[in-house]
Amino acid sequence: MKLLLLFTFLLFVSFSIIAQNEEDITGRKAPNFKLVNLDGKYVELDKEVGNGPVLLSFWATWCKPCLEEMVEYNKIYEQYKDKGFSLLAISTDTEKSVAKVKPYIKSKGYTFPVLFDTNSEVARKYYAQQMPYTILIDKSGNIVYSHLGYMKGDEQKVEKLITELLEK
Amino acid sequence: MKISIYRLILLFILFTSTKIFSQADNRWFLLPDGLGLQNQLEYSYNVENKIEILENWLTIDYNKNIFSAGLRFEVFQPNDPDPSISRGKVKYADIAYKYFAVDIGDVEEGININVGNFYKLFGRGLILKSYEDRNIRVDNNLLGVKVEANYLGFTLSALSGSAANSINERQDILHAADLQYRGFDFIKLGTTFASNQPAVDGVARTSLASLRIQPSVWNFDGYAEYGIKSNKNIQSQIFNDDEWKIGESFYGSLNFYYDAFSIVGEYKYYDNYAFTSSDGTIYYNTPPSLRKEYTYVLLNRHPSPLDQSNEEGYALEVNYNFSDETSVIANYGITQTLPTSSYYQRVNNSSNLISTQLEEIFLQATHNWNESFTTIAALGYNEELSTNTKNITPILENKFYFDNINTIKLVLEHQQTENLSTDEKYYDDVINIEYLRSPNFSVAIVAELQTKEPVAGNVVRKFWSFIQFGYKLGNHTDLSLLVGTRQAGNICIGGICRYEPAFQGVEIKMLTRL
Numbered sequence: 001m002k003l004l005l006l007f008t009f010l011l012f013v014s015f016s017i018i019a020q021n022e023e024d025i026t027g028r029k030a031p032n033f034k035l036v037n038l039d040g041k042y043v044e045l046d047k048e049v050g051n052g053p054v055l056l057s058f059w060a061t062w063c064k065p066c067l068e069e070m071v072e073y074n075k076i077y078e079q080y081k082d083k084g085f086s087l088l089a090i091s092t093d094t095e096k097s098v099a100k101v102k103p104y105i106k107s108k109g110y111t112f113p114v115l116f117d118t119n120s121e122v123a124r125k126y127y128a129q130q131m132p133y134t135i136l137i138d139k140s141g142n143i144v145y146s147h148l149g150y151m152k153g154d155e156q157k158v159e160k161l162i163t164e165l166l167e168k
Numbered sequence: 169m170k171i172s173i174y175r176l177i178l179l180f181i182l183f184t185s186t187k188i189f190s191q192a193d194n195r196w197f198l199l200p201d202g203l204g205l206q207n208q209l210e211y212s213y214n215v216e217n218k219i220e221i222l223e224n225w226l227t228i229d230y231n232k233n234i235f236s237a238g239l240r241f242e243v244f245q246p247n248d249p250d251p252s253i254s255r256g257k258v259k260y261a262d263i264a265y266k267y268f269a270v271d272i273g274d275v276e277e278g279i280n281i282n283v284g285n286f287y288k289l290f291g292r293g294l295i296l297k298s299y300e301d302r303n304i305r306v307d308n309n310l311l312g313v314k315v316e317a318n319y320l321g322f323t324l325s326a327l328s329g330s331a332a333n334s335i336n337e338r339q340d341i342l343h344a345a346d347l348q349y350r351g352f353d354f355i356k357l358g359t360t361f362a363s364n365q366p367a368v369d370g371v372a373r374t375s376l377a378s379l380r381i382q383p384s385v386w387n388f389d390g391y392a393e394y395g396i397k398s399n400k401n402i403q404s405q406i407f408n409d410d411e412w413k414i415g416e417s418f419y420g421s422l423n424f425y426y427d428a429f430s431i432v433g434e435y436k437y438y439d440n441y442a443f444t445s446s447d448g449t450i451y452y453n454t455p456p457s458l459r460k461e462y463t464y465v466l467l468n469r470h471p472s473p474l475d476q477s478n479e480e481g482y483a484l485e486v487n488y489n490f491s492d493e494t495s496v497i498a499n500y501g502i503t504q505t506l507p508t509s510s511y512y513q514r515v516n517n518s519s520n521l522i523s524t525q526l527e528e529i530f531l532q533a534t535h536n537w538n539e540s541f542t543t544i545a546a547l548g549y550n551e552e553l554s555t556n557t558k559n560i561t562p563i564l565e566n567k568f569y570f571d572n573i574n575t576i577k578l579v580l581e582h583q584q585t586e587n588l589s590t591d592e593k594y595y596d597d598v599i600n601i602e603y604l605r606s607p608n609f610s611v612a613i614v615a616e617l618q619t620k621e622p623v624a625g626n627v628v629r630k631f632w633s634f635i636q637f638g639y640k641l642g643n644h645t646d647l648s649l650l651v652g653t654r655q656a657g658n659i660c661i662g663g664i665c666r667y668e669p670a671f672q673g674v675e676i677k678m679l680t681r682l
Contacts, residue, residue: 028204028682031231034275034318040356040384042275042318062461094299094661095292095456099421100485102389103430107487119289119299127206127227127681129302146681148646149638153573153606 030054030137031125035090035115038102043088043115049141052084053165055158056135058117058128060093061100065150066132070110072155076162077112083166084139087112092123092131134158138165204229205682208302212675221246225302234272240265265309275318282314288327290346290360294395294417295376295443297454298331304659304666308450311338321351334449339367342452356382360395366446372401376443376453378417392420397441406515415440415477415511419456428489434458435482436503440511442476451476454664458483460499460530461661462548465598465616466561466583470552471660472526478505478512479525492536499530525553542567551588558586573606594620610638616655630655632670644682650675 034044048054057073059066070089077087089112091101098118105114117123126135129148136145136158145161147154206227213220222245229238242264267284287309290296300307312329326345330338344362363375378395397415407414421434436458443453457474458481483501490496503526506512508519528550536542548561561583568576579600586593595618602612615633622628634652641647656670 029202029231031204031229031236032271034278036350039353040350040382042350044275047274062463064463095289095297095454096459096661097461098292099391099423099432099434099456103423103425103432104487106387106425107428107430107489109428119287119297121287124287124300125229127204129206129208129679129681146643147607148640148679151573151604151606151610152567152569152575156572157607 028143030056030135030141030143033122033125035117035122037116038105038114043113045088045137046141048086048088049137050139052086052139053144053162054086054088054137055162056126056137057087057089058092058123058126058131058133058135059089060091060131061097061104062093063131068152069132069134069150069155070108073158074108074110074112076155076159080162080166081112085162085166089114090117090122091115092117092120092128094118094120136161136165138168202231204231205680207678207680209678210676212671212673214671214673216672219246234270235268236271237268238266239263264307273318277319279315279317285309285311286314286327286329288314288325288344290325290344290362291358291378291380291393292391292419292456293453294393294419294441294455295360295362295378295453296342296344296346298452299454301661301664304661304664306664306666308332308452310342312341321349323348323350331445331450331452333445333447339447340445340450341365341367354384356384358382362443362452364443364445364452368446371446372399374399374443374446376441387425389423390421392418394418395441397443402515411511413511414515417441417455417476421456430487432485433482434484436479438476438479439506440477440515457664458501458503459526460485460501460528462530464546464548464561464563464579464581465600465614465657466559466581466596467530467548467550467563468660469583469596469657470550470555470557470559470585471658471665472503472550472552472554473660473665475525478510480504480506481526494533494535496534497530497532500528502527523553524551527551540569542569556587556589558588560584575602575604575606577602577604592620592622594618608640612636612638618655645678645680648675648677650677 030045030049032044032046034042037043055073057069059070073087091114093101095118098116101114101116132150134147135143138144144165208225210223211221222243224243226241227238230236240263243261245259265285267282267286269280269282271280272278287298287300288296289299298308298310300309308331310327310329310331312327314327316323316325324347328341328343330341332338342362342364346358346360348356348358350356358380359378361377363373365373374397376395376397378393380393383390395417396413398413402414403409403411416439418437421432423432424430434456436456438455442451444451453476454474455476459472462468481501481503483499485497485499488496502524505520505523505525507522513519530546530548532544532546534542534544544565546563549559551558561581563579563581565577565579581598583596585595596616598614598616600612600614602610604610613635618630620628632653632655634650634654636648636650639647651674653672654670656668658665658667
């Protein structure tokens with residue numbers, strides 16, 4: 001038990017210390033994935049990366065903060081999509097609610113690509129343990145930002161990072 | 169051996185942490201190329217019964233070109249009291265998940281091979297859903313080999329593996345394959361076959377097979393899957409070989425959307441279709457439950473568990489956006505047990521009448537009054553058989569946005585419950601006040617009052633309350649601290665539930681990913 005506590009304590013301390021720098025930028029290479037979109041066609045991340053920043057937004061129809069966040073991400077998408085920015089909204093709706101994804105997206109009039117990750121295989125690769133979860137990838141394919149949850153105002157930082165990446 | 173694993177992991181964490189930290193001076197740190205880490209820690213101390221629980225999941229992944237590998241180190245001390253969750257692991261610390269994978273080619277032509285532990289879903293889970301959901305502590309991963317190949321619009325998935333049973337032993341072997349064709353724009357086709365090979369000689373295999381179609385025409389999308397189940401022992405012993413199958417299932421959904429309107433209709437028929445290991449402790453399949461997923465506390469208070477063997481029902485959900493500011497959702501669902509002629513009742517030699525397991529109605533309206541103020545009003549009604557209760561739940565949620573980063577949220581929930589077995593009526597009230605400051609901080613105060621009158625004139629009230637802080641450390645760590653008391657209840661996701669006993673104490677959660 002002592003060893004276990006020591007182990008946990010060290011994990012806590014080491015992870016917390018390294019995570020305190022507000023401007024930290026992670027350099028983890030974004031794992032590639034292949035998912036089906038609303039039209040049943042495969043989309044591969046590696047083919048989306050290279051033109052500009054790519055925002056991965058993990059969401060679900062039952063998650064209210066996700067739906068709030070999506071309204072804001074849609075505004076960002078509409079503003080920057082012609083400048084090289086891509087948004088991939090990855091639905092983690094399971095078999096229980098996946099039937100509601102396409103009707104929801106269509107009724108809201110969203111035009112960004114929506115992908116199905118019905119068994120959370122991609123969510124696991126990106127450590128999307130809870131929803132909503134945001135990942136920003138630069139044009140070199142590196143993860144430069146990740147964010148769990150959504151509060152009004154979180155989209156400001158995302159937009160700021162996107163404009164910085166578009167200027168690079 | 170386990171001590172050695174502890175030390176190895178400890179040294180690894182120390183090594184990587186030091187390496188990372190040393191790079192933080194230039195405000196830029198990089199993990200070794202291709203490496204990813206995630207740690208989830210949950211600790212609680214219940215002051216009432218002096219029980220301390222520590223749970224920790226550490227995941228390490230490494231990707232390099234076409235190769236990837238990883239592991240998950242889990243620590244539970246003590247483990248969950250529910251044997252279906254703890255699987256005999258009272259105090260547990262081990263590598264519970266490890267894999268090596270190679271991914272060659274692309275979406276048009278490619279192959280992915282995974283050796284070790286893996287998860288897989290075929291179709292909508294009628295036959296196979298191997299998955300992990302940490303919120304309800306479900307993990308039925310398979311240990312073996314999985315191969316997926318894409319070619320000319322076809323996708324073939326084949327796997328062979330073993331899942332851990334209730335005493336954490338992997339005995340039976342599951343063989344399964346799925347073939348789907350996506351070559352047409354208007355329709356997708358698929359078929360699945362799976363068979364459980366028992367570890368004990370003389371016990372017959374249980375096999376399931378299904379066909380599915382997924383048409384898409386104009387603003388309509390559909391999905392239909394029909395499956396059958398067979399087992400030679402049951403066919404001969406129960407049906408004297410008069411039947412060629414011992415169970416069947418059907419799931420279908422039809423969606424229509426037009427402008428701001430959308431409707432989803434779903435139908436299910438699950439007759440003796442639970443796909444389990446020979447000892448009955450591993451569930452391989454989790455078909456759509458057709459139960460509404462709620463985010464409010466009281467709407468999840470009387471859940472209806474999914475029964476893959478004895479359900480028929482349908483659900484309808486309508487969405488309409490009157491404008492950008494106003495939208496409504498209406499949902500209705502009903503689930504009933506099967507008649508005496510069903511395979512389920514014949515196999516179990518029972519003659520129960522059809523009963524309604526769950527009937528639920530949910531209405532929700534959302535209106536943004538202006539940029540600073542949003543209201544959600546909802547009303548839920550359900551009649552649920554396992555707790556034999558009837559529940560009416562009105563909800564009011566208001567959000568005030570003071571500026572671009574500060575929000576106050578107020579949620580009021582009230583639930584009138586009638587126990588249909590005892591005729592007892594009681595009600596619960598929950599108030600949730602939350603302050604959120606983007607991007608780092610939130611605090612919530614949640615209080616619940618339950619009022620019962622077991623004997624006329626004798627009112628009994630129970631009160632629970634807690635305060636919960638949330639804080640983000642940089643971009644990588646989310647911390648949560650809860651102090652107070654919490655009512656016992658179930659955490660349910662799509663009909664799969666985990667019971668959480670009443671709690672009084674402190675709970676800390678930390679989620680870190682690098």
